[in-house]
Amino acid sequence: MSKPRVVIVGGGLAGLSCTMKLCELGVDVDLISLVPVKRSHSVCAQGGINSCNDQTRQIGDTEWKHFDDTVYGGDFLNHQPPVKEMADWAPKVIDLMDRLGVTFNRTQEGFLDRRRFGGTLYKRTAFAGATTGQQLLYGLDEQVRRWESQGKVTKYEHWDFLGPILDENRVCRGAIAQNLRTMEIRSFPADVVVVGSGGPGLVYGRSTMSVMCTGSAASRCFQAGAKYGNGEFIQVHPTAIPGADKLRLMSESARGEGGRVWVPRKPQDSRDPKSIPEDERYYFLESRYPEYGNLVPRDIATREIFDICVNEGLSVEADRLCVYLDLTHIPKPELDRKLGGILDIYQKFQGVDPRDVPMKIFPAVHYSMGGLWTDYERTQAGGLRVASPRNHQTNIENLYAIGECDYHYHGANRLGANSLLSCIFTGLFVAPGIQQKLSGMTKLSSEYATVHKAAQDEHQNRHDSLLKRDGGNENPYLLHQELGQVMTRSATVVRRNDQLAEAYETICDLHERSKNCSLSDTGNWTNQNVVFTKGVMDMFPLAKTIVKGALQRDECRGAHYKPDFQFPPLQATTDQERHREAELWCDRFEENNKKWLKSTIAEFDGEHPQITYEDVDVSIEPPRPRLYGLVGAEVIEQVWNDRRAKRSADVAENQAAAT
Amino acid sequence: MIKDAYDQTISSFTVRIERQDGPGSPSYWETFDVTYESDMNVISVLQRIAAMSETATGEKTTPVAWSCGCLEEVCGSCTMVINGKVRQSCSALVDNLLDGTDQELVLQPMSKFPVVRDLVVDRQRIFRSLQRVEAWVPVDTYYDMGPGPKVSRAQQEINYPLSECMSCGCCMEACPQYTKVEVVRADGESDADYDKRVNEAYDTQFIGPQAISQAMLFNSHPTGAQIAEERLELLSGPGGVQVCGNAQNCVTVCPKEIPLTTSIARAGRAVTVHKFKKWFGKS
Missing domain, CATH: 1.10.1060.10 (Alpha-helical ferredoxin)
Structure with a gap:
């Protein structure tokens, strides 16, 4: 019997950490990636990676609090056992990356330096300048290269994953991929296929994501029958630099290191920002959220920036929406040491030194909390069972998903510096489960030659007919632009049902039109035109899933904000009245959770996503209103806490009575 | 907006690209007219060229192949020779490139690596x-052994x-x-x-x-x-x-x-x- 093999799709943090861990466990890996793995999108992550640590622990932090911040930040849409396991592992993940030589910033004494990130009051975030993702990716890339030199990994870089190979029982037996240079289509027999292909930012046209983040790999699994969870939960990062080709991220770490967001109180005040006196500046985040200040979670910061520009008309510029992100009060040597990478990006692309002049920023699509549905096996203690083959398996047997392209960990909104953690954690954690899975197999993928051949022929035919197709007059690049516009307009910060319904129609229309794309290159050598066209066609199933999920979800939760379903703020002026309003508010909150505290699960029927809902495992920490100390909402928090205290007292009393 | 040598605002500019169909094929030049937009970089120029796939003289051509990734100069993908200088094309801003005497962009593949196609090298x-x-x-x-x-x-x-x-x-x-x-x-x-x-x-x-x-x-x-x-x-x-x-x-x-x-x-x-x-x- 030949040796089992694993195919990993994607060479970012998740794919690489999974690869190296499998190699250590003695499993051979074929690693498929669109780009040389060292160039994966993880390089764009800037700010850092979270864990409870020696310093925070001594002021009351625990892994449990990291877990709690994560589920509170995610508006309780996260299944809790995976989050708990991740938070418990976080210190170990950072220790490992430290041992791999990642050049984390150091304190004077030589310990890992930490900074604060959004949605927490603790300094949990380890960082390497402002290029933490790059540094972590390189650490893993180096380890995988080490295994490559020993023949344990075969890299297939510049290969496009075309889909999983399923046998007649819909069990995954390998992957199909296409060489981007020779255009060869090949089947890769595999006993387990792990997809770690990142997010689908290009569905929005421009985003903070890299050009290969088309979502096509996840979409191809989805179209093959894998379920997709929480698609409508798309993170819009509060601070990015608008650009013609890309919206470049300006890391949350800028605020973590003391950066302040403000607008002039006088609309479009044309004075030099540094000459505007303090009392004529509106630090709106600090004033609305005094406890968290500029470090409220991303969805909240994004909505506030949007609100200040769109509804209050206080955008810094008249013809372009933006606010100031100001670092000019921080000493330059400190900025260089901790934020050099991102400040250089701003300077290079905007021609202005942010050490001297406040940056102009605006929100941009950044991350997908949703992704391929995956399973897990829970322990009694509330975490995940180590080495369970169920962990991170999709509903397709032998097909796994990890990293940004799975739907776990971040719920309705991801906290900053948790994505690097979830990617590396899932990659490492899933490996022993896969090993278990392999060891239980009686028949290996090498015995499915006819299945592999059939899949390869099918994809080859599809490719050939795409090249041969004539008569179509749709331009794939322009269709992509149209898709990006409709997605950005309807399914980002503010969502309205009429717009979403219209957007869904438009996307269906674009999807139909994409079937008539004409290629300007019909050759069979490094044909980027046909690869792009296929990628665009595969965006529609995900775009439909995002929009339909958003349309059906009539509530506000995390990044999904529908003003028509927002709870009105308390209006009353007397304490007694406010208290009564808060009681009603909390009743409504509980009712809404009964209806909507559910994961959106989509299955693709070939044309449309069919949506059902799945209960969320909130057995570790019950959901609570997500207010972050908002000024004016204190009484809601108080009413909620009273209710909770009463409930625990009742439970205790019942237990006492029972015994 | 950028201006030409006579201080006239320009609405389009010329891009000359050294192309090659595959390894071992001869290289050749093609010229494109690109409509000027503010905040363009070489990547967005190549995106416009891919979308139109038409030379300056109106002939249909294949999209120019090139490599890119992050578009913010951290991935290393998009290296090419731009107006004679090797650099990342994402951070090559059109306004800066057309500033001064150059009134056109000249894009070439790196010369020290084998050309795969056009601006893509191995x-x-x-x-x-x-x-x-x-x-x-x-x-x-990779087991936990502390820091x-x-x-x-x-x-x-x-x-x-x-x-x-x-x-x-x-x-x-x-x-x-x-x-x-x-x-x-x-x-x-x-x-x-x-x-x-x-x-x-x-x-x-x-x-x-x-x-x-x-x-x-x-x-x-x-x-x-x-x-x-x-x-x-x-x-x-x-x-x-x-x-x-x-x-x-x-x-x-x-x-x-x-x-x-x-x-x-x-x-x-x-x-x-x-x-x-x-x-x-x-x-």
Whole structure:
């Protein structure tokens, strides 16, 4: 019997950490990636990676609090056992990356330096300048290269994953991929296929994501029958630099290191920002959220920036929406040491030194909390069972998903510096489960030659007919632009049902039109035109899933904000009245959770996503209103806490009575 | 808006691109007219060209092939020669390029790497060189063993800039001692046989500034230094640090301003010590 093999799709943090861990466990890996793995999108992550640590622990932090911040930040849409396991592992993940030589910033004494990130009051975030993702990716890339030199990994870089190979029982037996240079289509027999292909930012046209983040790999699994969870939960990062080709991220770490967001109180005040006196500046985040200040979670910061520009008309510029992100009060040597990478990006692309002049920023699509549905096996203690083959398996047997392209960990909104953690954690954690899975197999993928051949022929035919197709007059690049516009307009910060319904129609229309794309290159050598066209066609199933999920979800939760379903703020002026309003508010909150505290699960029927809902495992920490100390909402928090205290007292009393 | 030599606002500009259909094919030039938009970089120019696929004289053509990734100068994908200078195309802003006397953009593939198509080149040799110098920390295991060795802030501040190297290839393109190696695939040759032949060809040639710098990075890490002598042995062999002719072009073109010549000098000294130790039988 030949040796089992694993195919990993994607060479970012998740794919690489999974690869190296499998190699250590003695499993051979074929690693498929669109780009040389060292160039994966993880390089764009800037700010850092979270864990409870020696310093925070001594002021009351625990892994449990990291877990709690994560589920509170995610508006309780996260299944809790995976989050708990991740938070418990976080210190170990950072220790490992430290041992791999990642050049984390150091304190004077030589310990890992930490900074604060959004949605927490603790300094949990380890960082390497402002290029933490790059540094972590390189650490893993180096380890995988080490295994490559020993023949344990075969890299297939510049290969496009075309889909999983399923046998007649819909069990995954390998992957199909296409060489981007020779255009060869090949089947890769595999006993387990792990997809770690990142997010689908290009569905929005421009985003903070890299050009290969088309979502096509996840979409191809989805179209093959894998379920997709929480698609409508798309993170819009509060601070990015608008650009013609890309919206470049300006890391949350800028605020973590003391950066302040403000607008002039006088609309479009044309004075030099540094000459505007303090009392004529509106630090709106600090004033609305005094406890968290500029470090409220991303969805909240994004909505506030949007609100200040769109509804209050206080955008810094008249013809372009933006606010100031100001670092000019921080000493330059400190900025260089901790934020050099991102400040250089701003300077290079905007021609202005942010050490001297406040940056102009605006929100941009950044991350997908949703992704391929995956399973897990829970322990009694509330975490995940180590080495369970169920962990991170999709509903397709032998097909796994990890990293940004799975739907776990971040719920309705991801906290900053948790994505690097979830990617590396899932990659490492899933490996022993896969090993278990392999060891239980009686028949290996090498015995499915006819299945592999059939899949390869099918994809080859599809490719050939795409090249041969004539008569179509749709331009794939322009269709992509149209898709990006409709997605950005309807399914980002503010969502309205009429717009979403219209957007869904438009996307269906674009999807139909994409079937008539004409290629300007019909050759069979490094044909980027046909690869792009296929990628665009595969965006529609995900775009439909995002929009339909958003349309059906009539509530506000995390990044999904529908003003028509927002709870009105308390209006009353007397304490007694406010208290009564808060009681009603909390009743409504509980009712809404009964209806909507559910994961959106989509299955693709070939044309449309069919949506059902799945209960969320909130057995570790019950959901609570997500207010972050908002000024004016204190009484809601108080009413909620009273209710909770009463409930625990009742439970205790019942237990006492029972015994 | 940008203006031409007569201070007229321009609405479009010319882009000349050196194209090549595949390995071994002759190169040829095509010219495109691109409508000016504010905040354009070379990437957005190439995106417009791909969408129209039409030359300046109105002839239909195939989209120009090029590589790109992050578009914010951290992935190293989009290196090309722009108006004669090797650089990342994402951070090449049209307003700056057309500023001054140049009224057109000239885009060419890197010359030190085999052309795959148009502006796409094969830079596998860069990654091979990282394998040659064993650019990794040889940890025992990925199980939890507590934190890594303590590193001083001063050491971190030396290592971090070296670790920002994104393997873009600018330093090799600019280096006079780094010459192109192109291995033509034989008919019917298997992947494994071809890769083996390619690697053998690469392994006798100059390893280049980035790999030397990476070797120094790992030699200065406490665990990485466990195989420091192996790296120095490689760097003292064929294609090693002695090939450097001290032209210092590498450090000038590096988009990340990595002190490559400092790394090369360190490597040169370390190799000398390593050789002495070998002669006296201590290594």
